[in-house]
Amino acid sequence: MMKKSSGLVTFAEAREAFKAEAVLKKSSYDIKLSVPPQEFRKGCDLAVEFNIFERVGVENLLKEKRVKFIDIVSIDTPSTRPLDAVKVFDYGDSVMVRCGALKITVEKGSGLIRNISGGGCPDVPFLYIELVDRRIFEARRPKELGYSLCALCLDRAFEEALRLYESGHLGHSPN
Amino acid sequence: MSLVISGTVPIRDLPLLTGSVELKEHFVKLDGHEIPCTMGTAAMVSAACRTCEAVRIASPTWITAGDIGDSKGSRLIYNYLIDKLASIKPSVLSLHYLMPITVLATKLIDSFGSKKPVLIADAGSMYVMKSIGASREFDLFTPDPGEMAFLADPSASHPAYMQRFLFEQDTVDVPRLVEQAYKHGNASRVLLVKGAKDYVAKEGRIVAVIEEPFIPTLEPIGGTGDTVTGIASALVSYGMEVEKAAITAARTNRVAGKLANPSTATKVREIIVQIPKALEQCMNENAKTQQDHVE
Numbered sequence: 001m002m003k004k005s006s007g008l009v010t011f012a013e014a015r016e017a018f019k020a021e022a023v024l025k026k027s028s029y030d031i032k033l034s035v036p037p038q039e040f041r042k043g044c045d046l047a048v049e050f051n052i053f054e055r056v057g058v059e060n061l062l063k064e065k066r067v068k069f070i071d072i073v074s075i076d077t078p079s080t081r082p083l084d085a086v087k088v089f090d091y092g093d094s095v096m097v098r099c100g101a102l103k104i105t106v107e108k109g110s111g112l113i114r115n116i117s118g119g120g121c122p123d124v125p126f127l128y129i130e131l132v133d134r135r136i137f138e139a140r141r142p143k144e145l146g147y148s149l150c151a152l153c154l155d156r157a158f159e160e161a162l163r164l165y166e167s168g169h170l171g172h173s174p175n
Numbered sequence: 176m177s178l179v180i181s182g183t184v185p186i187r188d189l190p191l192l193t194g195s196v197e198l199k200e201h202f203v204k205l206d207g208h209e210i211p212c213t214m215g216t217a218a219m220v221s222a223a224c225r226t227c228e229a230v231r232i233a234s235p236t237w238i239t240a241g242d243i244g245d246s247k248g249s250r251l252i253y254n255y256l257i258d259k260l261a262s263i264k265p266s267v268l269s270l271h272y273l274m275p276i277t278v279l280a281t282k283l284i285d286s287f288g289s290k291k292p293v294l295i296a297d298a299g300s301m302y303v304m305k306s307i308g309a310s311r312e313f314d315l316f317t318p319d320p321g322e323m324a325f326l327a328d329p330s331a332s333h334p335a336y337m338q339r340f341l342f343e344q345d346t347v348d349v350p351r352l353v354e355q356a357y358k359h360g361n362a363s364r365v366l367l368v369k370g371a372k373d374y375v376a377k378e379g380r381i382v383a384v385i386e387e388p389f390i391p392t393l394e395p396i397g398g399t400g401d402t403v404t405g406i407a408s409a410l411v412s413y414g415m416e417v418e419k420a421a422i423t424a425a426r427t428n429r430v431a432g433k434l435a436n437p438s439t440a441t442k443v444r445e446i447i448v449q450i451p452k453a454l455e456q457c458m459n460e461n462a463k464t465q466q467d468h469v470e
Contacts, residue, residue: 005277005306005332028247030276053275053302053333057244074336082335085342089394094439096395100334100342101321105395105439114440117214117397118319119334120298122272123244125215126185128397147244148274149335150299 007052008036009062010070017046023065024048029058040073052076053121056155057147082152086160095170097161100153104131106161108171111135121148136162178235178412179263180223180405181256182216182271182298183248189241191251195234198224201444205237212444214397216271219297222405223269225450226427230413230458236265246274249299253279257286267293269408270300271401275333277307284309293411296363297404305361306332313363314417317404320345320352320370326362327355349374350381365417367407369400373425377418385425390432398443403428406450419461426457 011017017033024031029050036047050058052074059072089096094114096105101118113136116128123146131139136158143155164170189208197204202211203221212221216239223235238255242248252273260268260283280303295315296304304310305326318326324341325334344352349368356362357379368374371394373385393399407424411417428446430453435446 005275005303028245030278051246051274051276052336053299054246074332076330076332076336083337083339083342085339087346091392091395091439094395096439098321100337101319101325103395107440114438115395115397117395117399118321120272120275120300120302120322121244122183122185122215122242122246122249122274122299125183125213125217125272125397126243128214129185129211132397147246149333151244153335 005052006049006075007055007058007072008040008075009048009050009058009072010036010040011046012068012070014046016068017048020048020062020067020069023061023067024050024058027061029054037075040075053148055149056143056151060144082149084156086157088160088164095161095164097157099156102150102153102157104154104157104161106136106165106170111137111165111170113139116154119150119154121150123147124150124154127151127154136165177233177265178223178267178269178408179238179265180216180220180235180269180271180408181238181252182219182273183242183252184210184217184239185215185243186210186241187243189248191238191240191255193236193238196220196224196237205239212447214443215401218398218443218447219271219401219405221444221447222402222450223409225447226406226409226454227412229451229454230409232413235409235412242274244274246276249274249276250279253283257282260286261288264290265292267295267408267412269295269404271298271404273299273303275299275303275306277303280304280309281307284312293417295404295408295411297401302333308360310361310363315365315367315407315411315421316363317367317369317400317407319400320349320368323349323352323356323368327352329359329361353381354379365421367403367421367425369403369425375418375421375425382418383422385422385429388429388433390429390437392437392439392441393432395439396437396441396443396446399428399432399446402431402443402447402450406454423457423461427453430456
């Protein structure tokens with residue numbers, strides 16, 4: 001039986017599932033091979049079960065090690081897809097974009113990341129230190145630097161703020 | 176009452192540290208290590224320390240370790256708490272930035288036994304306690320509106336997986352979300368929802384709404400929610416009833432924000448230094464209200 005708050009990595013071939021298991025265990029992730037529920041079966045009937053809160057770290061590591069997987073899903077939620085909706089708040093000289101509980105605030109004109117707030121996973125304060133006071137068009141993406149679902153939400157907010165900047169909505173004239 | 180705060184800091188491979196902290200201008204010092212006072216548990220601890228100083232009680236004990244999202248420091252903290260909590264015997268335990276790990280969180284809850292301290296949670300600790308169905312063990316959760324929508328969603332294990340219609344509601348109908356969270360057993364005894372309006376709910380009923388002073392630029396500043404949790408934790412440790420501590424913390428944070436005259440680029444440490452002055456003002460107002468009530 002799968003634990004609550006589990007995520008599943010699904011594969012087309014069992015060989016890739018075994019490879020993923022080895023790679024993730026070597027990096028101390030608490031994972032196990034399991035048979036996915038019917039609704040998650042997409043290829044070979046073998047998946048890697050992991051703590052869904054560590055989604056970004058798991059995904060980045062598998063990509064880095066060139067492990068081929070089909071998808072990563074949460075077993076708990078009806079949608080199984082992370083939230084992608086955002087809200088935008090205008091503060092006059094800056095704009096805050098929020099996805100879930102994660103917020104990024106970018107100065108109009110310069111594109112400087114003025115603040116990051118919200119969230120609860122330990123990589124959020126790390127991302128704050130890495131990203132605040134950098135220009136959004138030069139900064140690395142939160143999902144490249146972070147490990148958690150909070151990093152994924154922040155990445156979605158970052159993506160929208162960058163889109164607003166690049167489309168000239170933040171008082172910047174795109175080239 | 177003794178306050179113990181547990182939460183990680185974003186320093187790679189920092190070992191497990193415990194003890195009282197020393198506040199400096201730009202960092203906090205613990206066991207010889209200098210930790211930047213940015214958003215997260217460092218801000219929460221700093222706010223708690225300022226509050227403890229102001230009400231003249233002992234500083235909190237901080238249990239921390241480095242974690243940049245790889246869960247290493249979180250595991251150290253969970254395991255330390257599971258092993259040692261019975262001997263530390265805190266009267267108030269505040270759990271903060273920890274990677275949600277359901278197996279360890281369940282063991283932690285089991286380790287309390289019959290002598291449970293006053294329990295407060297925010298951030299990742301709040302997420303995991305909701306996920307394992309332990310919300311009702313807690314005396315206080317301090318979500319922001321996005322996190323409140325997550326608590327209201329009976330199936331989501333993280334705000335990233337909450338249903339979209341709840342995300343849409345979080346800025347317009349917080350009372351409805353509070354009602355849903357209590358209905359599904361995913362709320363603590365007292366809830367403090369930190370937002371444009373702060374809501375304090377107790378056992379399913381909203382008991383206070385705090386709107387003034389309204390400083391819109393507080394929301395973007397990383398750590399301004401953490402400071403509320405820190406102030407509330409310290410006030411409970413001081414002996415204040417949880418509901419009153421939540422209300423006083425919400426007011427104090429707003430007044431401290433106003434005193435700092437913030438922009439969206441302000442750093443949380445600029446607000447933390449204003450806490451003693453803000454708290455004095457709010458405590459005086461509390462005393463006056465109590466006196467008016469008696470008269």
